[in-house]
Amino acid sequence: MILDPHIHSIYSGDAKGTPRQIIKRARWVGLDAIAIADHDTMQGSRVAEKEAKSFKDILVVPAMEITTSKGHILALGIQEEIKKGVTPQEAVDRVHEQGAVVIVPHPFVRYREGLFVNVQDLKVDAIETLNSRYIFGYSNWRARRLAKERNLPMIGSSDAHFTAAIGSCFTQIDSEPNIDDILTAIIKGRTKPMGSRTPLHLILKEVINKKIKRI
Template sequence: MTLRCDLHIHTNHSRDGESSVEEVVRRAEETGLDVIAITDHDTVTGALYAMTVPTSIIIIPGIEVSTKQGHLLVLGVREVIPPGLGVRETIEIAHSMGGVTILPHPFHMWRHGVGLKLKEAILLVDAVEAFNSRYIVGAANRKAAMMARRYGKPCIGGSDAHHWRYVGYGTTIIDAEPSIDAILTAIREGKTIASCRMTPLRTYTRQSLRSTWGRLKRRIPNLKL
């Protein structure tokens, strides 16, 4: 059967997430999604909590890991993978845990794409995020899709939503039975079709400025406007 999935969603368990787990799940139900993956930054608390919320939607636990070279999505894990390691080591750890590894927004350096390690990472991961709804223009998505095809990697789509309103903006149609294990296997086997529509520019800009300001405050605790 075919399942409509959003495989890249943040909740307020992420340092830059704006919406509760319940709001995200409710929105997923309203938009007719069958599957969502909760992939908060460097934590699985939101994903584990989402799995306890009563819903007919399949919740895939996941995490977006901050590697030394850039971000890495890992689906199907329930434990934290330490941030700050090299991308190769992080992928190896994720695979040892049974996780599916996905390279998110690979051509967006401001949002922690893997940059100089891009080719190495694409060769090692299970799939590439070819459609991310938070790109301002479509060129970077097209480049990601081209790179995935060049190296024979499955393409997935994700909203990268940081607010419940944009859950479902990026989707992956997956040919699989409705279970976490079957869905992860289907991703590895490339039984996926990815698509997205863009997050409104004003929202993307506001969230990016808020995230940048948050990083500055963490680095300089006494910083004031």
């Protein structure tokens, strides 16, 4: 499965693209699953879930990006919104209570509220080690090093704030095509962050070719 787990919609306030436009674009670039993770709201995610019902070839994982008191947390598979401003530990506990997955996005990007700039010992499920917006800095590299040190699953995502960026980075997941198994696969570390500034259609072609070779 090819998942872009971190996309922003108009409901974020700082992004372009309606959930419908995002779904269209995601299907066009060949993604199997997406998560619309707007800042402190699940509205975009909920609209996307409804919109996606008319398509059989794309899964929408319910999500949001929570602004905790110390930085951002990406929650995948959640059902109930979590309020802005809670402590990171509170956010993690509430996400886990819902059986959902905690990912730390852009953990070391200071000006984007990277959580691990401020917090060191927090138990999370996965780390975003490839964020398409920070390809050229050290932040992805530091995130990757930390994930290796702590033996945590690695996630790649576009963090797209406009539709053309969707899927520029993504996560290849060894899972069945359903949300529960995607979440399990993330926790178990059956993930591979991929992508770069290389045009996406070339990357996807590569992935698909590899899949064919394996078969």
